[in-house]
Amino acid sequence: MGPISRCSFVVSLAVAGLMAAGSLGFSQSIAPASGDPTGASQSFKLIPSLDKDLLDTAADPCVDFYRYACGNWSKLHPIPSDSPYSDQFYNLDQYNRQVLHSILEGAAVAGSARDANTQKIGDYYATCMDEDAIQKKGVTALQPELDRINGLASKDQLPELLAHFQLIGVNAFLGFGSQQDFKDATREIAVVTQGGLGLPEKDYYLRTGEKDEEIRKQYVQHIGNMLKLLGTSDAEAASAAQAIMELETALAKVSMDVTSQREPHNIYHVMPNSGLQALTPALNWERFYPKTGAPVFSELNVAEPEFFKGMNAVIADTDLATIKLYLRWQLVQSLPGTTLPKALDEEQFDFGGRKLVGVPEQEPRWKRCVGATDGALGEALGKAYVERQFPASSKAQSLQMIHDVEAALGRDIESLDWMSPATKKLAEEKLHLIANKVGYPNQWRDYSKLTVERGDALGNNLRAVEFESHRQLAKIGKPVNRDEWGMSPPTVNAYYSASMNDINFPAGVLQSPFFDPSSAAALNYGHIGLFMGHEITHGFDDQGRQFDGHGNLHDWWTKEDADKFTQKAQCIVDEYSHFSVGDTKLNGKLTLGENTADNGGMRLAYMAFLARAAEQGTDLEKKSASGYTPVQEVFLGFAQDWCAEWRPELERLIATTDPHSPDRFRANGVLVNMPEFGKAFGCKAGQPMVAVKACRVW
Numbered sequence: 001m002g003p004i005s006r007c008s009f010v011v012s013l014a015v016a017g018l019m020a021a022g023s024l025g026f027s028q029s030i031a032p033a034s035g036d037p038t039g040a041s042q043s044f045k046l047i048p049s050l051d052k053d054l055l056d057t058a059a060d061p062c063v064d065f066y067r068y069a070c071g072n073w074s075k076l077h078p079i080p081s082d083s084p085y086s087d088q089f090y091n092l093d094q095y096n097r098q099v100l101h102s103i104l105e106g107a108a109v110a111g112s113a114r115d116a117n118t119q120k121i122g123d124y125y126a127t128c129m130d131e132d133a134i135q136k137k138g139v140t141a142l143q144p145e146l147d148r149i150n151g152l153a154s155k156d157q158l159p160e161l162l163a164h165f166q167l168i169g170v171n172a173f174l175g176f177g178s179q180q181d182f183k184d185a186t187r188e189i190a191v192v193t194q195g196g197l198g199l200p201e202k203d204y205y206l207r208t209g210e211k212d213e214e215i216r217k218q219y220v221q222h223i224g225n226m227l228k229l230l231g232t233s234d235a236e237a238a239s240a241a242q243a244i245m246e247l248e249t250a251l252a253k254v255s256m257d258v259t260s261q262r263e264p265h266n267i268y269h270v271m272p273n274s275g276l277q278a279l280t281p282a283l284n285w286e287r288f289y290p291k292t293g294a295p296v297f298s299e300l301n302v303a304e305p306e307f308f309k310g311m312n313a314v315i316a317d318t319d320l321a322t323i324k325l326y327l328r329w330q331l332v333q334s335l336p337g338t339t340l341p342k343a344l345d346e347e348q349f350d351f352g353g354r355k356l357v358g359v360p361e362q363e364p365r366w367k368r369c370v371g372a373t374d375g376a377l378g379e380a381l382g383k384a385y386v387e388r389q390f391p392a393s394s395k396a397q398s399l400q401m402i403h404d405v406e407a408a409l410g411r412d413i414e415s416l417d418w419m420s421p422a423t424k425k426l427a428e429e430k431l432h433l434i435a436n437k438v439g440y441p442n443q444w445r446d447y448s449k450l451t452v453e454r455g456d457a458l459g460n461n462l463r464a465v466e467f468e469s470h471r472q473l474a475k476i477g478k479p480v481n482r483d484e485w486g487m488s489p490p491t492v493n494a495y496y497s498a499s500m501n502d503i504n505f506p507a508g509v510l511q512s513p514f515f516d517p518s519s520a521a522a523l524n525y526g527h528i529g530l531f532m533g534h535e536i537t538h539g540f541d542d543q544g545r546q547f548d549g550h551g552n553l554h555d556w557w558t559k560e561d562a563d564k565f566t567q568k569a570q571c572i573v574d575e576y577s578h579f580s581v582g583d584t585k586l587n588g589k590l591t592l593g594e595n596t597a598d599n600g601g602m603r604l605a606y607m608a609f610l611a612r613a614a615e616q617g618t619d620l621e622k623k624s625a626s627g628y629t630p631v632q633e634v635f636l637g638f639a640q641d642w643c644a645e646w647r648p649e650l651e652r653l654i655a656t657t658d659p660h661s662p663d664r665f666r667a668n669g670v671l672v673n674m675p676e677f678g679k680a681f682g683c684k685a686g687q688p689m690v691a692v693k694a695c696r697v698w
């Protein structure tokens with residue numbers, strides 16, 4: 001838990017799918033629900049690491065290299081009607097879903113030959129697919145949870161209910177979990193975080209302007225529609241939705257914005273339990289903790305104390321009837337659409353998919369159920385996936401590349417003219433302590449205590465979420481397990497964790513176009529080499545650099561070096577702040593860490609490639625079979641990582657809430673800063689792909 005612990009490679013699509021919310025980062029699907037003709041029949045293939053069909057050779061590489069490398073993407077890979085975007089990550093993810101689909105269809109065939117994990121993934125998937133059974137049960141499946149809310153006789157009973165909701169992934173008012181202690185990475189502590197919003201971020205409640213006002217109007221309408229489908233009368237629903245919106249707006253006002261949350265010190269306030277109690281007299285925490293099943297603890301991180309003060313006032317000032325309506329809403333909006341009757345599912349998609357990110361059609365049900373199974377049983381499904389899809393040779397070759405990229409950072413640090421020897425020594429120490437995790441965990445997660453029942457879709461989902469909540473909470477007070485992974489093996493992404501000081505590359509991303517064992521080294525370094533450099537650089541971006549090699553938040557920089565770092569980083573803040581999507585400017589501060597990682601990552605990948613090429617005696621001037629020199633191939637591979645087309649609604653959502661820049665800025669934004677790129681393509685000073693003032697941190 002906590003935004004610091006993970007710096008992934010691509011945008012968080014959980015944000016894009018409000019409705020995908022099974023909490024705890026569960027369902028990966030962006031757009032839920034059934035019945036899309038294109039999505040269902042379209043077949044996705046692996047894209048080659050240099051796809052010449054994507055090139056727009058009429059474009060001038062020195063004017064707009066992105067257009068040169070990716071000019072035909074939109075034509076060849078138009079956005080499917082069930083997606084908010086189309087890019088290389090999406091394409092590979094869809095390909096993986098086909099693989100997982102075939103595994104799950106096999107696992108779903110009941111029979112005594114299935115082992116325990118196969119039974120679980122097969123039955124989870126088959127039950128998710130059984131729309132008729134879900135429809136037949138209707139909202140009665142939700143009744144036990146609704147009864148808990150109806151049974152609230154006074155606000156005094158709120159703590160027990162909120163605790164139960166935490167376990168099943170309903171973050172009403174707040175979030176509760178465990179995290180590595182920022183200042184002592186060897187231990188796990190309890191944490192409470194701000195929560196309780198249904199829109200993606202606080203600004204969605206507060207920004208003025210036509211688009212935001214329209215979304216808010218649609219949101220209130222959506223809340224009303226969902227309540228009606230749960231049985232609230234037409235007459236009551238409108239005023240109830242308005243009251244819920246007012247409550248959430250009050251929470252939004254006291255919430256910390258996404259940019260401030262990137263600063264580790266802003267979200268780290270360890271205090272005795274009595275400290276949280278003093279901030280929130282309206283909520284008796286001694287009634288909350290035991291109901292979560294968490295081990296007893298005496299201190300915890302109150303990530304945003306100001307929020308909790310404000311939340312206390314909201315609870316104190318709101319009448320019980322309104323709180324109960326809010327809880328109904330929070331409950332139903334947190335459930336994946338695949339567990340709900342059709343009308344609720346469709347309404348959830350209509351707002352979260354159609355209105356918020358502009359997707360016309362729901363994904364076919366099988367895709368959503370594959371995503372749901374991956375969310376619930378990621379390492380059981382992942383084990384089967386790895387056996388089928390990930391050869392040991394790919395693991396060995398990826399590890400070798402990671403070592404090359406890490407060695408490049410070592411040489412890079414040594415060569416920096418702005419950093420003192422004292423800081424350099426500690427930076428090198430941190431670099432050597434990075435743990436490299438590739439493919440899948442050494443120890444597979446044990447799901448034996450999770451019951452999956454054929455025919456109980458909602459129950460399966462709630463039990464899976466609760467299983468994961470208990471697993472997370474059981475860590476409190478225990479030593480940290482450094483073997484653990486935060487992404488399932490089929491995931492098309494990668495991440496760095498500052499507290500673990502590790503990089504993690506799931507098997508799912510180690511495929512073409514990003515990694516292809518049969519491709520030229522130049523292309524692999526341009527593609528996956530960049531990803532590796534990106535994740536490693538996260539350890540040294542504005543956020544990561546505040547943690548030492550052991551994962552502790554501890555300032556190891558001399559004041560002078562830190563000041564120089566900040567100056568250099570400001571160049572990147574300014575550069576990306578000039579990009580805009582529609583009428584929305586990118587937030588250079590929010591995206592600083594990712595942009596630093598992209599820039600540093602590309603430099604490292606390039607250096608690693610040169611070292612490898614020197615070792616192999618590659619002639620860098622000689623054109624390969626592709627018609628490009630190896631150096632040009634590195635940059636082409638890199639740029640084709642970012643081939644994309646996004647719907648404007650998604651682009652706007654990401655630009656305002658996500659620490660990653662939209663794909664299309666990630667290519668040119670980096671290359672203008674690299675004179676090596678300009679040289680490789682014969683660009684001249686004054687051309688758009690040559691920065692007047694090149695930024696370089698690492």
Ligand SMILES: [Zn+2]
Pocket residue numbers: 007008009010534535538593594597
């Ligand atoms: Zn990143």
